[in-house]
Amino acid sequence: MARKRLALKDPGRFSDPASLTWDRYVALQARERERYMAERTTIPHDALNYKTVSPQYLERAVDQFANNYYSELSATHYVATAAANAPFDELKKCALFQLADEQRHLEMDREVFERAGVPERDWLAAWEAPGTTCRFFRHLLELEDTIEILVKGNFVAEGAAGPGTFTVLADGAEARGDVLSAVNHRARIRDETRHISYGRALVKALIDDDPGNLDTIQTWQDESLRLFAEVARGGERQTWWEGFLASYYKIALPLGLRPTF
Numbered sequence: 238m239a240r241k242r243l244a245l246k247d248p249g250r251f252s253d254p255a256s257l258t259w260d261r262y263v264a265l266q267a268r269e270r271e272r273y274m275a276e277r278t279t280i281p282h283d284a285l286n287y288k289t290v291s292p293q294y295l296e297r298a299v300d301q302f303a304n305n306y307y308s309e310l311s312a313t314h315y316v317a318t319a320a321a322n323a324p325f326d327e328l329k330k331c332a333l334f335q336l337a338d339e340q341r342h343l344e345m346d347r348e349v350f351e352r353a354g355v356p357e358r359d360w361l362a363a364w365e366a367p368g369t370t371c372r373f374f375r376h377l378l379e380l381e382d383t384i385e386i387l388v389k390g391n392f393v394a395e396g397a398a399g400p401g402t403f404t405v406l407a408d409g410a411e412a413r414g415d416v417l418s419a420v421n422h423r424a425r426i427r428d429e430t431r432h433i434s435y436g437r438a439l440v441k442a443l444i445d446d447d448p449g450n451l452d453t454i455q456t457w458q459d460e461s462l463r464l465f466a467e468v469a470r471g472g473e474r475q476t477w478w479e480g481f482l483a484s485y486y487k488i489a490l491p492l493g494l495r496p497t498f
């Protein structure tokens with residue numbers, strides 16, 4: 238069955254909320270890079286090399302590392318597809334800047350795996366195990382339509398996962414001595430917030446363009462959140478799951494969407 242597609246009849250309804258141009262984007266990333274490097278140099282050598290965390294922490298953190306690394310890796314693929322198939326230039330531009338951001342996040346997460354000494358052959362198996370974000374991102378990777386990809390990936394998934402979740406993850410990692418993960422999580426919050434903002438602007442434009450689009454967006458939300466539900470592990474991660482849904486509903490309900498759960 239062909240997937241339902243939405244189009245923006247008036248592309249003028251969408252504009253990049255960050256008003257980025259190439260020059261502004263490059264300057265912004267240079268500033269972010271400087272800030273990141275300054276924070277990273279404050280991490281003591283032993284902490285940077287995971288000598289200060291407990292073996293139990295590392296054992297349990299591998300699936301979190303995999304969730305981080307593979308969601309960023311997936312993003313470099315699905316956002317590239319979104320950019321390639323973008324129906325108008327303003328949306329293509331936002332996707333291309335996001336693509337560069339996600340590549341940077343991917344490199345930060347690869348470093349965590351490497352410094353923590355997790356052999357690369359174990360990474361994928363950790364992500365493919367039950368209870369991870371794998372099912373959601375594999376679904377996203379099968380899509381070709383820019384609008385569906387950005388609604389599901391930016392508005393729903395990033396809207397739910399950040400910025401609240403990144404703060405929780407950063408604080409949790411830091412409390413256990415994993416300072417590199419904490420610095421990485423905090424470094425990506427501003428990028429992820431920008432991805433959410435343009436995802437939200439796109440959803441708002443689609444609804445203003447045709448209120449009938451809301452039904453399809455609701456279906457996309459329901460599909461996405463159901464694929465995420467397994468990450469809650471039947472209540473084992475209740476606090477995380479509640480925060481995840483709450484961040485998403487905070488942006489979705491005011492636009493007329495209904496809770497899935």
Ligand SMILES: [Fe+2]
Pocket residue numbers: 309312338339342425429
């Ligand atoms: Fe990212």
Ligand SMILES: [Fe+2]
Pocket residue numbers: 312339395428429432
């Ligand atoms: Fe992102």
